[in-house]
Every structure is written in structure tokens, then in C-alpha cells.
Amino acid sequence: MKRISVPRVHCILSAADDLSLLPALVEAGVDGFQVRAKDLDGRALTALTERVVRDVRPGGAVVIVNDRLDVALAAGADGVHLGATDLDVAAARRVAPDLLIGATCRSRADVEAAAGGGADYAGFGPVGASTSKAGLPDPLGVAAVTAAAGVLPLVAIGGIEPRTAADVVAAGAHGVAVIGAVWRQPDPVSAAKELVAAIG
Numbered sequence: 064m065k066r067i068s069v070p071r072v073h074c075i076l077s078a079a080d081d082l083s084l085l086p087a088l089v090e091a092g093v094d095g096f097q098v099r100a101k102d103l104d105g106r107a108l109t110a111l112t113e114r115v116v117r118d119v120r121p122g123g124a125v126v127i128v129n130d131r132l133d134v135a136l137a138a139g140a141d142g143v144h145l146g147a148t149d150l151d152v153a154a155a156r157r158v159a160p161d162l163l164i165g166a167t168c169r170s171r172a173d174v175e176a177a178a179g180g181g182a183d184y185a186g187f188g189p190v191g192a193s194t195s196k197a198g199l200p201d202p203l204g205v206a207a208v209t210a211a212a213g214v215l216p217l218v219a220i221g222g223i224e225p226r227t228a229a230d231v232v233a234a235g236a237h238g239v240a241v242i243g244a245v246w247r248q249p250d251p252v253s254a255a256k257e258l259v260a261a262i263g
């Protein structure tokens with residue numbers, strides 16, 4: 064049995080963000096934080112994750128590490144998010160039976176494969192255009208969310224802002240994952256409140 068449920072608002076962060084805002088973001092209703100710091104080595108990523116856990120767990124939010132199962136386990140995080148070039152979901156599940164495991168998916172077939180491997184949720188996207196990551200495929204659009212829904216909880220990602228957050232949830236998504244809609248806003252905490260309100 065899994066310890067925790069899948070968050071609805073995943074705020075993806077790196078060491079470059081204003082981490083002093085983390086407790087206020089939890090207070091605003093952000094229930095998940097994904098530590099995504101491609102430039103950090105294992106030690107630095109572990110230290111960053113431990114800091115995030117310290118800051119957000121008292122408020123009940125969940126911490127997920129991008130890419131690195133080893134770091135998620137070492138830092139006492141709640142979960143790991145795995146992409147196409149990371150550890151296979153089934154292998155990760157064997158090593159970590161109780162960890163929340165998310166998998167990047169771009170189609171219903173991907174979601175079915177992730178579910179078969181033991182994933183808890185699918186990071187589904189890019190739903191919209193994103194400036195936060197280079198080399199992404201064309202946006203899938205909101206209709207793709209509906210087509211992929213019903214297998215695993217879908218966490219929509221890619222250019223999500225409050226209006227599109229409401230749209231993807233109406234289309235069948237469980238929640239959203241964002242970078243720019245929080246961190247590139249003049250007031251990240253107010254922006255997070257808007258996002259939380261938008262998904263209901």
C-alpha cells in the first residue's frame with residue numbers, strides 16, 4: 064500500500080528559485096514539489112532535496128525528485144519522477160515498493176505502459192507550449208488529456224497557467240505541474256494561489 068496520494072499542484076523547482084518562499088507556497092495550497100536540478104551532482108541534489116523536505120513536509124506537501132531514484136531514497140523524499148531515459152518504472156518499483164513513482168507520458172499507450180510497470184501517476188505532456196525546456200515535441204493539446212484519461216492520474220505539464228489548468232482538469236487530468244506559472248511570475252505565492260483556485 065502506498066503511503067501518500069498524488070499531489071494536484073506540482074511546483075517544479077531548482078536551486079536557482081527563491082526557496083525562502085516554500086513554506087508560503089505550501090500555505091497557498093501547493094501540495095507537491097518536484098526537485099529538478101539538472102546541473103547538480105548527486106550530493107548537491109541530495110542536500111537540496113533534504114532542504115525542500117524540511118521546508119514543505121511540516122505543511123503536508125509531498126517532495127518528488129526528478130530523474131534520480133537513488134537521491135529520492137537517500138534524501139527521504141516521497142517520490143521520484145522518471146523520464147524516458149531514466150530508470151525503467153518497473154525496475155524502480157522493485158527497488159522502492161512504497162515510493163510515489165511518476166512517469167513521463169505522451170500518449171494513452173505510454174500511460175498504459177507506465178501503469179503496467181507500477182507507476183502511480185503519469186506526467187502528461189507537453190500539453191501546451193513551454194519555454195522551460197528545450198527540445199520538446201509539439202504540444203499535445205487538451206483533447207489528448209481526455210484521450211489518455213482513466214488509466215492513471217494524469218498530471219498535465221507544459222505551458223500550464225491558471226486558465227489552462229482549469230481546462231486540463233475539466234478534460235480529465237488529476238492535476239498540473241508547472242515551472243513558469245509560479246517561478247516566472249512577479250508574485251509566485253499569489254500566482255500559486257490562482258493556480259490552486261483554478262483547479263478547484
Ligand SMILES: Cc1ncc(COP(=O)(O)OP(=O)(O)O)c(N)n1
Nearest residue numbers: 144145146147167186187218220240
Ligand atoms: C510531472 C512531470 N511530468 C513530466 C516531466 C518531464 O520529465 P522528463 O521527461 O524526465 O524530462 P525532465 O523534466 O527530466 O527534463 C516532469 N519533470 N514532471
Ligand SMILES: Cc1ncsc1CCOP(=O)(O)O
Nearest residue numbers: 189193195221222241242243
Ligand atoms: C520539464 C517539462 N517537460 C515537459 S514541459 C516541461 C516544462 C514545464 O514548464 P512550464 O510550466 O514553464 O511550461
Ligand SMILES: [Mg+2]
Nearest residue numbers: 129130145146
Ligand atoms: Mg526527468
